[in-house]
Amino acid sequence: MKKWLIYVLGIISGIVLTLAFAFCVNLSNNSGIIGLEIFEEPGENMGYSQFEVFQVLESGGALANADDTFDATVFIIPDERQQFYDNQKIVLKNDQCAQRVGTYRYNTKMGIEKTVPAVRIVESAELPLPDKTIASKSNSGKTLFDKPGDCVSRKNFEIQNVLESGDAIALEIRETISGYVFTSDLEVLILAQEGSNFYNNQIVKAPQGKCARQIGNYKYQNYGTTKVIPIIAFK
Known part of the structure; x- marks a missing residue:
């Protein structure tokens, strides 16, 4: 015994x-930060010029709004010299950029889970990795066509929800007025891309001369109701 x-x-x-x-x-x-996922290789230059910190975390990192808009939230990873504080305004120098190095997942005070880009302020940034579709971690609910179907939109999309698979549910952007994004009822699923993980409120721009073509359907449950939305790819 x-x-x-x-x-x-x-x-x-x-x-x-x-x-x-x-x-x-x-x-x-x-970096010892729960919710932070670092890419194997640094990503693209986010193109932002300034940030305003609205919350400093215990890790020393900061959640901030970029370029005076509430729709573009990032998590800034500090270096040894940076000490953030609430309402701090960070203006990047001409030789600096915000390089996307990962994603950060957290819950808001209202209990809403958000995924935002994690960035480092660096002197220069690596070129973005190739925009190549990868196999999804989960095919649950997805049905892919043998060949691309009809064009469903030529407009940009705003990410609403990032799934565990890395894919993202997005809404078509109807128009943007004074930095505020107005979306239509067209809801789509965009498959994950290698080296550029999606984040909430990310604007996915339609490449010039291409449209969002339906390449399949995605079925999921939303508040007890089954929804079927198109899976798109820009072609």
Whole structure:
């Protein structure tokens, strides 16, 4: 009986140590910040020129609005010299840029989960990685066509929700007035792209000369109702 108990305790201890080690490795890769996912390679220059901090986290990082708009929120990862504070205004120098290096997932005070780009303020940025569609982590609810279908829109889209698979549900942008985005009722699923993970309120621009063609359907549950929306790709 005693040997059996020691054996079981040994197995449990091994599992606990393995999980603890994996957790520590994950925190190490993400600068010890829960919710932060760092890319294997740095991403693109976000193109922002200034930020206003609205919340400083215990990790030292800061949530900020970019370019005086509430629709563009980022998580700024500090370096050794940066100490953020509430309502701080950060204006980038001519030789600086906000380089996207990952994503940050958090819950707002209203309990809404958001995913925003994680950036570092650097002297220069790497070129963006190729815009190449990758296989989704989960095909649940998705039906892909053998070949592209009709063009559903030639307008831009705003990301509304980032799924666990990395894919994103988005709404067509009807118009933008004074920095405020107004969307239509056209809801679509955009498949994840390699090196450019989606984030909430991201504007996905339609490449010039191309349109959003339906390449499949996505079925999901929304407040107890089944919805079917087109899966699109710009072609």
